[in-house]
Amino acid sequence: MIGGSPLLSALFHDEPTIDALERLGLGVSSVGNHEFDEGPAELRRIVDGGCHPEDGCSPGAINAAMIRDVEFHDELPVIERYSRELTRQGVRAQVVLIHEGESVKGQAGAGCDDGGPGAKLGGRIKEIAERAVPAVDLVVSGHSHFSYECTVNDPAGHRRLVTRADSFGRSFTDLRFDLNRAGDVVRSTVRATFRPVPVDTARQPAMAELVETWRARSEDVANRVVGHITADMPGRGSTLPETPLGSFLADAQVAAGKPQGADRLLADTVRIDGRPLSPDTTYKVALNEFLANGGNGFTVFGDITAREGGEVTDLDALVTRLETTTSATSPAAPPAPGRITFVAR
Template identity: 30%
Template sequence: MRFSPSPRRLPPLLLTASLMLSCAHGGSTLADTRPRTVSLQVLAINDFHGHLAPPEGGSGELRTGSNPDGSPLRVKAGGASYLARHLAQLRALAPKNTLVVSAGDLIGASPLTSALFHDEPTIEAMNLAGLDINAVGNHEFDEGTTELRRMQTGGCHPVDGCQDGTPFEGAKFQFLSANVVDGQGTTLFPPYAVREFEGVKVAVIGMTLEGTPEIVNAAGIQGFQFRDEADTVNALVPELRKQGVRTLLVVLHEGGVQKGTYDGCEGVSGPIVDIVQRLDAEVDAVITGHTHQAYNCVIAGKRVTSAASYGRLITAMNLVLDAATGDVVESTARNIPVTRDAEGVPEVQALIERYDSLSAPRRDRVLGRVTAPLQQPNSKRWPSGESTLGNAIADSHLAATRDAGAQVAFINPGGIRAEIDAGDITYGEAFSVQPFGNALVTMTLTGAQLHTLLEQQWEGSLVRLLQPSQGFSYTWKASAPVGQKVDPASIRLNGAPVDPAGPYRVTVNGFLANGGDSFRVFTEGTDRRGGPVDVDAMEAWLKDRSPLPPPETNRILRAE
């Protein structure tokens, strides 16, 4: 396969010579000697997460370069109606030979306008935008496999019904999940889709993050296995070849990172590199997601792309296919910002405004005030790993479960999805911080199990520092090996050393309670009691303590 950053033109002298040579051979033209080719445009997004309205703050910007003084140059991007407009403009370049795909997390961890209606608005918006295929990501499983099937097939929610007063028809595009199988080896959704363009067959294999069981509620995926991504693709290649497929695209919810701007590939690293290197040579391109990063790379001879998150970018990949063999002979790609400099698609905007209006009374209700911003974990701001927002959330969870005997609460950093500005806090803002609707669970762990829990924050190169409630403290050593990071003698609760043999009542969200994020020790907890939903706990906390100052960040100490 030939890779080009952009189409090339022959220099004038070489072009003239080529034409003269063609005329010297019976008057045939240059085009007559070339094999017939078919051009295919693939438009890709990933990690949209139900962001129907234009994302705000840094989540709604892209860095496009640097100003003369070295400061970052940014452009505002994203919003479903603007995304639909850009897709329509790009599709118009090749109306019959365009495929629009999503590399997962289309829904889940969504803002209130979508989440309040169980992400039906996002599915409907993507129907209008012309999405063809979605390879389901881990967040598609947030409400379990039964609810995910409803997203595909339609029907009213089994508990809340059709809240907007209209039927939900489901996705007009196809969900794919080649590596998600039940006990009989049957995939949850089809493993691939085969489309034909001017006689050339093109296969799209849809893949889910293999590590999904570690980061979603176990109850929702019971009975399903999530298999190795590369092994699953490679096993499908012979089957697709028998069907006459020679152009093979993988749309995968796993990714990497790179150091350059949104259309670069500077020092790409992460799980995607190993996965691509293990893929069969028949695979031509890999469209990725999960890390919310943007890149445009060639790895192991394959085009590999990612389009950031929240609909801020579209990857436009152009493939030139040999009409006779069906092989890809050339591949180019570019990441295009979804700018807001022109009107969006009116039908999509009308849909957003309708759901926005329906959600407004609940969204705009003021819960309380904070005297200063509550911010997410940031290693540069707080090298210890804690944060003002994480501590505040843990404090609210502890307060909400005191009646279950709770003595300490923890929140995982992945469960904190947005920050809170100073001033009034609305329900919509609180929901955006904790959008999963997790019920709290209080359990008993021993002091020794608490130490195990703290050590499980480091797993290989993966670090997930839990945010603890007030009164719990410990010290961890950066230079110590994994498994020996935390000094047991430093673990204290309300100033007293934690007794390894003593029982302690611990509150976490339902995701962690089922061993999410690889915190397996929580599955050993005894005497479990269910509590309120996390965002309701935050609402009660704010109501009782408004105006709320940011908590001190002195619960976790880091030693070198």
């Protein structure tokens, strides 16, 4: 819901997103990794309302450093606990809304059940969907950005649907089901329909006005010139496995870490100053805080206690690199590929 958002929203701590979702009538949302981008206190402020402690009131995979005082528990016991509590209150129709998703991009999707219930679904979400207490009728998942509608068998052997829609509002899942006289979901009636959101949908005046209001408030920052380049530097949109933007960001982070002696790794296996890595040598590595805290599976970095720097964000490093090394008469060219040697894919 918040975090990982465009400048238009991120610049104002995602209050524009909350404003838009409230107008759309959003009633409930799960908490995911990006909800903790600015820490639990900021998430609580988003939920309860109030001004940002530093910036005041706007005009109108989690960084470990932000959640050191937050406990995350195994999902299955938590689901069981609250399912029993709901059952005691007489609630029979139970749906789990969870920010956990399919582990492999596009693995599920169409034909998820070809070969058996949830045959193409994998990862932690499948385990949760299969093992959650039988009282749970339906699982609505998230995180992985790609849609799927799959069925699994619950511990009692009954059919249970697990779904997710595409990220960034590209689609939504239309869920329909019947309730019996006891108020429980009739599993055989559960239907999930994938609904893409076409880009040529007519603009809604009220929402368009809201977007343009926040866009106007962000113009000064969005239009600020911080540097010059000779051509686009695509990242996710690149057709190359070694992206130009990734290489440029790496150079910016190395430059920011130079005062502490950091340098970038060279291609041809892994070499520094032309020499192969030695397990008996101590090296300094420049990287962003998310990876330094063990994010994206780089768990060894999280175990390292000898650290220097940390005052400069990756965005600050990029802006400084552009401001100090480029100009209108001397723009930066996209870094040439070849730093990384792919030995297997």
